[in-house]
Amino acid sequence: MGLSKAMMPVPDPHPDVFDVEWPLRVADVDREGRLKFDAATRHIQDVGSDQLREMGFEETHPLWIVRRTMIDLIEPILFKDMLRMRRWCSGTSNRWCDMRVRIDGRKGGLMESEAFWININRETQGPARISDDFLSGLHRTTDVNRLRWKAYLKAGSREDAEHVREYPVRTSDIDIFDHMNNSVYWSVIEDFLYAHPELMAAPLRVTIEHDLPVALGDRLEIIRHVHPAGSTEQFGADLSDRTVTTLTYAVGDETKAVAAIFPL
Template sequence: MADSSATNSGLSKTLMPVPDPHPDVFDVEWPLRMADVDRDARLRFDGAARHIQDVGQDQLRQLGYEDVHPAWIVRRTMIDLVKPIEGPEILRLRRWCSGTSNRWCEMRVRIDGRKGGLIESEAFWIHFSRETQGPSRISEDFLAGLRRTTEVDRLRWKAYLKAGSREDAEQVRRFPVRVTDIDLYDHMNNSVYWSVVEDYLETAPELLKEPLRVTIEHDSAVALTDDLEILLHTYPAASTDKFGAELADRTVRTLTYAVGGDVKAVAALFPL
C-alpha cells in the first residue's frame, strides 16, 4: 500500500501501511475472546471495533494522556476484513497516527492473527470537550507525538457517504436499543453500530468469502429511547460511480441508521 502522503481520498482510499519498525507505533498482544467471535469462531466486526477502542485507550494510558485527553468521539471508522481471524488466536494490535489536525486525527489499527488472519482499520477521532460539548484543541506535546508517524498535518473532514431514502429502501428493519448498548456519554457505543453490520452479513454470507471493506460514518448520537431503524439499499455495479469512479465496477450496499426523519449514521459495504 502507498504511503499516506500519496494516498487517495474517499471511500476507496488506500490505507497507510504500518511504519514498522517505528518507536511510535503502539504494539500489543492479547487473546481473542469468546464474546467477540461468531458461530464459526470468526472475529466479528463489532468485536474488532471494541478492540480498536480498547487499544486506543491503552495507548493513551501508556503515553500518560488518559487524564489530559479523556474524551474522544469517532466520526468515521473504516475496517477492511482482508482475511478472517479465527479463534483460538492471539491478536497483535498495532496503532499509529496517519493524519492530524489541531482538534482531530486519523488513527490506524492493524490486527494480525498468528495464523495469517488480518484486519486493517482507520478511524477519524475528534477530541471532545465535555465543558463546551464540542471539538477541542489537542495539546501541542501530544500532537507532536502523533505527527512522528505521518506527514499529513492538515487533516480535513469530508463525508464519504450519503444516507439512503426511506422511500426506495429494499428493507426497513427496527433495531431495538438496549440499556447495555449505552456508554458513559449516554449514547449508543460505536461498537454497537457494527453489530448492525453483522446482522446484515447473516443474510449475505457471500460477502465474507472475499476481502471486504465496511465504513461507518456517524452524524449524530443514538439514545436509549430512540426508535432506531435500519434502511437497506443495494447499488449494483455500473451504478456506483456516486461512491467514486474507482468503485463503479462493483456492488455497494448501504445501511442507513435512522430515527424518524433523522439520519444517525450510514454504513457502506463492498468487496475490496
C-alpha cells in the first residue's frame, strides 16, 4: 500500500470490465504529440460517466467526488492513435470505491490509473451509501470490500519550499459543481514536467490527493518541495532510493490538494 502500491492487473477478459475506444485528438496532446496527464484525467472522468450510464445507475448515483488519483505513465501514447480504455472496480466500501482505468494506444503506449471515488448525497453533499445492487456489480471484479481511506501525502510549508508560485484560476477551470475541475490540477503537473523533461525519460508515477475544492477567485499557490533519494522514508521504504517531488496546492493557510511525482 501507499505511494508505491501495485495496481491491480486488468481482469481481461471479463464481462464486467467496461471497454471502450475513441481517438486521441489534437487538444489531448503536448507539442511532442504525447497524451497529457490533464487530458488523460478528462478521459478517465468521461469513461467513468459512460460506465455509470451503461450500468444503469446514472440517475440513482449521479454525484461522485475524487479523493485521490494515481496515474502511471509507462510509455507515451502519441497523436492520432486510438485509445482503448478499460475500467473496473478494484476495491469497495459502503460509500466509496477504487476504480482502475487502463489506457492503451493501439499503436503502443500505456497509462495506468486508479482513483478513489466517494459517492455523494445530492441533498446533504456528504458521503452516501452505495446501493446493494450497485455494489454487487462492482464486486464482480474485486474481492476487496472493506476499502478504507488513508492519506499518502502531507502538505508542504512555504517556509522551507524550493519554489512557490501563483497559479491563476480561470473561469474556464470551473465546472458544474462550481469548483476547479479535477483535470485542471493535472495541468499544474504538465507545467512542472515541461520544466523537468528528464523525468519523462523513464516510467513515471504521479498521485494527487484532494482535500478541499478550489473556487473561482481563490488565490491558488503551488508550493514545491524536492525530497532527494535517501531522505524519502516518509513516503515508504520502497521509495527511499529515489527523489520524490511534492506540490502543495494552497489558498492562504488552507491546503487544497497535494501531489507527488517520482520515477517508477
